[in-house]
Amino acid sequence: MAQANAANIQDGVTIDLSGLNQFIISDDKSLATVGPGLRWGEVYQKLEAYGLAFPGGRSGQVGVGGYLLGGMSIWKSPNRAQANRGLTGGSSYFIPHGFGCDNVAAYQIVLASGTILTVTASTHGDLFKALKGGSSNFGIVTSYVIRPFPLGGIWGGNMNYLAEATVDQQLKAFNEFAGNEKFDTNAAVQMSIAFAPSIGNVFVDQAFYALPQVNPPALQPFTNIQPQAGNETALSTLAPFAIADAKASPDGSRQMTWALSFENDLQTLHALYAAFNASIASIADVTGIGWAVTLEPLPITFLQGSTRLGGNLLNLPTSPRGNALVLCDSSFSWTNENDTTTVRNAGLKLLNDINTSAKQLGTYNEWIDINHADITQDPIASFGPANKAFLQVTSRKYDPSGVFQNQVPGGFKVFP
Numbered sequence: 037m038a039q040a041n042a043a044n045i046q047d048g049v050t051i052d053l054s055g056l057n058q059f060i061i062s063d064d065k066s067l068a069t070v071g072p073g074l075r076w077g078e079v080y081q082k083l084e085a086y087g088l089a090f091p092g093g094r095s096g097q098v099g100v101g102g103y104l105l106g107g108m109s110i111w112k113s114p115n116r117a118q119a120n121r122g123l124t125g126g127s128s129y130f131i132p133h134g135f136g137c138d139n140v141a142a143y144q145i146v147l148a149s150g151t152i153l154t155v156t157a158s159t160h161g162d163l164f165k166a167l168k169g170g171s172s173n174f175g176i177v178t179s180y181v182i183r184p185f186p187l188g189g190i191w192g193g194n195m196n197y198l199a200e201a202t203v204d205q206q207l208k209a210f211n212e213f214a215g216n217e218k219f220d221t222n223a224a225v226q227m228s229i230a231f232a233p234s235i236g237n238v239f240v241d242q243a244f245y246a247l248p249q250v251n252p253p254a255l256q257p258f259t260n261i262q263p264q265a266g267n268e269t270a271l272s273t274l275a276p277f278a279i280a281d282a283k284a285s286p287d288g289s290r291q292m293t294w295a296l297s298f299e300n301d302l303q304t305l306h307a308l309y310a311a312f313n314a315s316i317a318s319i320a321d322v323t324g325i326g327w328a329v330t331l332e333p334l335p336i337t338f339l340q341g342s343t344r345l346g347g348n349l350l351n352l353p354t355s356p357r358g359n360a361l362v363l364c365d366s367s368f369s370w371t372n373e374n375d376t377t378t379v380r381n382a383g384l385k386l387l388n389d390i391n392t393s394a395k396q397l398g399t400y401n402e403w404i405d406i407n408h409a410d411i412t413q414d415p416i417a418s419f420g421p422a423n424k425a426f427l428q429v430t431s432r433k434y435d436p437s438g439v440f441q442n443q444v445p446g447g448f449k450v451f452p
Contacts (some may be wrong), residue, residue, distance in 0.1 A: 045445065053101065056178055061086055067141060069181050072101030077282055080275035089187035089274050091133040094226075094242070096275070097282035104136050104180055105171050106407035133185065134338065137168040137348050142181035145174065148439035152178075166430040169349035169419070171406055173431055173440050173450050191251075192224075192244030192277065193269035195258065199229065199237035199309075202261050206239050207305040209257035214300040214333030214360040220254035221337050222246040228367075229309060230328035231316050243269070244277070289324065289369035292380055294387045294413060295405035297352075298394040300333065300360040307393035308364065311386055318382040324371035325379070329386075334361040349427065351420040352403050361401055364390065365408045384412065406448055416448050424450065 044050055056071035059082045068088075070079055077096020083089055093103050133139060143155040143164070153175075155164045166174055197206065210227050228240040243255045248271055251259050259269070298304050312329055319325050334352065338360075352361060368383050370376070387410070394400035406415035416424055427450040431441065441451050 051176065053176070053178075058179065066183065067181050068184050069179055070100055071179055072099065072177055074100045075282075076100065076103070077275060077279040080278055083184050084273055084275050086184075087186055087188065088184035090182055090184045091136050091139060093136075094278060095281040096278035100180065101177060102172075102407065104140055104182075105167060105177065106137075106169065106405075135169075135348060135350065137350075139183045140168065140180055141183055143167055143177050144179040145177045147175045148435045148437060162426075162430050163434055165349065166427055169406070170427050170430075170450070171416075172444065172447050173427065174434050175440065187246065187274065189248030189271055189273055190244055190246050190277070191249055191269065191271050192242070194266070195241045195243065195261075195264055195269065196266035197239040197241070197261060197263070198235065198265055199239050201263060202239060203309060205261045206241070207302060207309065209261060210331060210333070211300060211302040211305055213254075213257060214335055214362060216254075216335070219335045219337050220252070223252065223254035225255065225258060226330055226332045228328050228330045229312055231320070231325070233320065233325065237313065237316075238265070289326065289371060290373065290376060290379075292368040292383050292410065293366050293408040294383065294410035295363070295365045295408040295415070296387060296391055296394075297334075297361055297363050297401040297403045297405075298390075299357070299399040299401060300362050301397060301399045304394050304397050304399045305331075305362075307397065308390050311389040311393060314389070315382055315386040318385075319368075319379060322370050322372075322375045322379060324369070326367065326369035328367045330365050330367065332363045332365075334363055336360055349419050349423045350403065351418070351423050352401075359399075361403070363405060365405060384410070409448065414448070414452065416450055416452075 053071075054073040057073040057078075058069060058071040059074065059079070060069040062068070065086050065088060068083065068090075075096060076092040076098045079090065079092060079100060080096065092098070092100070141156065145153050145155055145163070145167070147153065153160055153163070155167065157164050163174060167177070199206075206227065210225070213223075213225055222245050224244045224246075226242045228242070230238050230240065232238050241258045241261075243258050245252045245255060250271065251269075308329070316327065319327055336358070366383060366387070368379055370379050391400060402418050404413050404415035404418040409415040416427065419427075431438075431450050435441070438451070441449050
């Protein structure tokens, strides 16, 4: 979450959870207990020793705790290479398994009172539901019991393209992939559009297939796009892909992210690209600029998988026309504090321009990814009035003094 106090505090107390890095696999390998101090690259390496995986972050650098409490996360790589600076890492490779939070079986949490609870669907079920997307509003989670699944080799990687030569092919492929009624649930794609000062706009398609099959038919609409400026696809396992992404993402830049969603629609995709293209003039001269948006399809099968696993609080509305949803997150980075106002103003204008186009085209969706929402957005309200009210009731029950509402200033609160 790229906002002040989300992971630290100025002139206050920071509780470092990095030492809570436990990993325990059950005897039957159906459950794993993981600590919030772990990062997903470490978890994947440990699970691979048992032939298992989990729908965690695409980048190995993503932390376990924030990812699972926010439901999911699209992680951005601010230095993926000179040609695709600011591009995506991702949320999950595995469509049938829904969001990461859908695959949590239990939480151990320390409440503001100091009480330690083990929270499951059958014990403290209201808090169990609230933790599936409710962020850091209820306590400090000290361990997660997750449900891994069997996985061997996978195929995938990044494919890079100059945008002006391929934009029509790209948007058509994305639209048809997301809307395919016979969606191949082994396939996953994220499409990033980025401005690279040296060469202009680029597309980076991060494609993966959850079987060791090279260039499967489901992904050929992307692999067949020409001309390609680079291709990093390969056979491997989950951990090396995630760890490589993390190594390409050094710290040290100022960052801004926002999130929006809309129905899968080709005209809306073209409007988004036009808005992105128009935004570049205002930031092109900013030192060290990284300027990208990432599109991730949430097909009907993804939403069905989430529901089958018990659901969550994220409340992704289904399209009245039965269309898939598209999640769009931004990734903006820069080096000089003096450029902050310029970048933020341009970023918020781009957010507004895309949302305005989607509303005009009848494809706007209210849901906002909490892990990448901007401070000006209200992702908890996007969960719907009933879910927001439920979170407020749960907060009063487990944190009656409002410690996590008033004394932990970062993040999004259930009582704004």
